[in-house]
Amino acid sequence: xxxxxxxxxxxxxxxxxxxxxxxxxxxxxxxxxxxxxxxxxxxxxxxxxxxxxxxxxxxxxxxxxxxxxxxxxxxxxxxxxxxxxxxxxxxxxxxxxxxxxxxxxxxxxxxxxxxxxxxxxxxxxxxxxxxxxxxxxxxxxxxxxxxxxxxxxxxxxxxxxxxxxxxxxxxxxxxxxxxxxxxxxxxxxxxxxxxxxxxxxxxxxxxxxxxxxxxxx
Numbered sequence: 749x750x751x752x753x754x755x756x757x758x759x760x761x762x763x764x765x766x767x768x769x770x771x772x773x774x775x776x777x778x779x780x781x782x783x784x785x786x787x788x789x790x791x792x793x794x795x796x797x798x799x800x801x802x803x804x805x806x807x808x809x810x811x812x813x814x815x816x817x818x819x820x821x822x823x824x825x826x827x828x829x830x831x832x833x834x835x836x837x838x839x840x841x842x843x844x845x846x847x848x849x850x851x852x853x854x855x856x857x858x859x860x861x862x863x864x865x866x867x868x869x870x871x872x873x874x875x876x877x878x879x880x881x882x883x884x885x886x887x888x889x890x891x892x893x894x895x896x897x898x899x900x901x902x903x904x905x906x907x908x909x910x911x912x913x914x915x916x917x918x919x920x921x922x923x924x925x926x927x928x929x930x931x932x933x934x935x936x937x938x939x940x941x942x943x944x945x946x947x948x949x950x951x952x953x954x955x956x957x958x959x960x961x962x963x964x965x
Contacts, residue, residue: 822856838914839903845885852959853902859948878922887921900927904941
């Protein structure tokens with residue numbers, strides 16, 4: 749009986765070790781193949797090191813037809829979090845009621861969507877509180893008055909030029925974060941927004957996730 753148990757343990761151990769060695773060999777060869785193919789990759793901006801993003805996999809294919817919901821297109825690769833998620837016509841956000849700004853804002857950009865539309869007038873847009881948020885947790889314009897900070901867009905107004913309504917929705921205060929004006933919001937941040945839009949020249953689909961960064965004083 750003891751010999752049979754010992755034989756069984758040895759057999760199980762051998763199978764485990766064999767599986768581990770085979771898996772290690774397979775992964776090493778796959779990684780080496782990826783290295784060999786690096787020269788074949790096109791020189792696109794922001795291209796992942798091996799040409800794919802293994803940590804972000806589409807949970808379902810999104811057809812190109814217009815019957816697919818806009819939220820499904822925007823959130824094709826999943827939600828970063830599910831706290832107080834709110835969907836607008838052309839972007840999705842998760843609202844942080846404690847700090848009264850978004851945890852994150854997600855956008856799906858294409859060359860067609862960021863193209864200039866002469867019928868859209870940004871000057872008609874006004875910063876306004878998001879009344880879908882309870883008044884105890886919503887941000888108001890007076891929160892920024894005299895603070896020294898700009899109401900900085902997370903989903904950029906320039907990313908949503910297809911329709912007037914889309915641009916106007918980016919002016920909800922739930923899509924704002926306090927930003928230093930000169931040197932950041934009006935300069936470096938603006939350049940970053942333009943860079944993201946330029947990516948649509950090289951990529952059919954650009955997914956942009958934006959959120960605030962909190963640093964200790």
